[in-house]
Amino acid sequence: MDDNELVEDAGDEVEETTLPERVGRVIAYLLALPLLVVIVLLILAFIGIVVGGIGLLGWAIYHADPGELSPKEDAGYIDLIVSNRWVVWGLRAGLLAGVAMLLVLSIFVVISIVVRARRGEWLRSGAGLHTDIKAAERDIEGARVAFSLLAESQREKDELAQQLAETTDLLDWVLSQRAEEAEDEENPEEG
Numbered sequence: 673m674d675d676n677e678l679v680e681d682a683g684d685e686v687e688e689t690t691l692p693e694r695v696g697r698v699i700a701y702l703l704a705l706p707l708l709v710v711i712v713l714l715i716l717a718f719i720g721i722v723v724g725g726i727g728l729l730g731w732a733i734y735h736a737d738p739g740e741l742s743p744k745e746d747a748g749y750i751d752l753i754v755s756n757r758w759v760v761w762g763l764r765a766g767l768l769a770g771v772a773m774l775l776v777l778s779i780f781v782v783i784s785i786v787v788r789a790r791r792g793e794w795l796r797s798g799a800g801l802h803t804d805i806k807a808a809e810r811d812i813e814g815a816r817v818a819f820s821l822l823a824e825s826q827r828e829k830d831e832l833a834q835q836l837a838e839t840t841d842l843l844d845w846v847l848s849q850r851a852e853e854a855e856d857e858e859n860p861e862e863g
Contacts, residue, residue, distance in 0.1 A: 729772050736764035 738760045753759055 725772075729768060732768050733765045736768065737761045738764075 738757050740757065742755070747755065
């Protein structure tokens with residue numbers, strides 16, 4: 673069987689493959705396999721962390737029960753309320769649920785910041801305020817043009833200032849030469 677022969681699939685389609693193409697596909701599959709395994713393991717690890725976190729939270733809430741509490745002998749109504757084991761359990765369970773909620777919220781905030789920063793969407797919208805990116809980009813481009821024109825104007829100003837200084841020096845030299853010629857004409861005997 674020649675390498676350039678036609679290989680038929682299960683259907684009626686005919687695909688022409690060569691030995692190097694086949695070897696390339698096998699190598700690509702072999703290289704992609706570890707990546708696929710890593711992705712599956714990461715997904716399983718994430719699921720395990722979530723299930724473990726929920727289980728740990730449930731265990732903590734279950735074990736938040738303080739057991740028997742006995743009130744003081746001449747306790748007021750606040751002491752009687754706080755010495756009730758179900759009130760203490762509810763406070764502990766609420767505190768643990770609040771901690772879990774803040775943990776999940778902080779993870780969400782960090783992940784959303786990273787995702788928005790990678791997409792270039794950082795500070796485009798927030799709390800009902802939205803920025804039109806196209807308009808902002810047009811404004812930025814206009815500012816770039818204005819700054820380039822300003823830089824060009826500054827260069828022209830510097831060139832003109834240099835030319836003015838040279839012209840002033842030349843004019844001073846010409847005036848000093850004329851003054852010397854005028855002195856020489858007034859005092860011909862000194863020469």
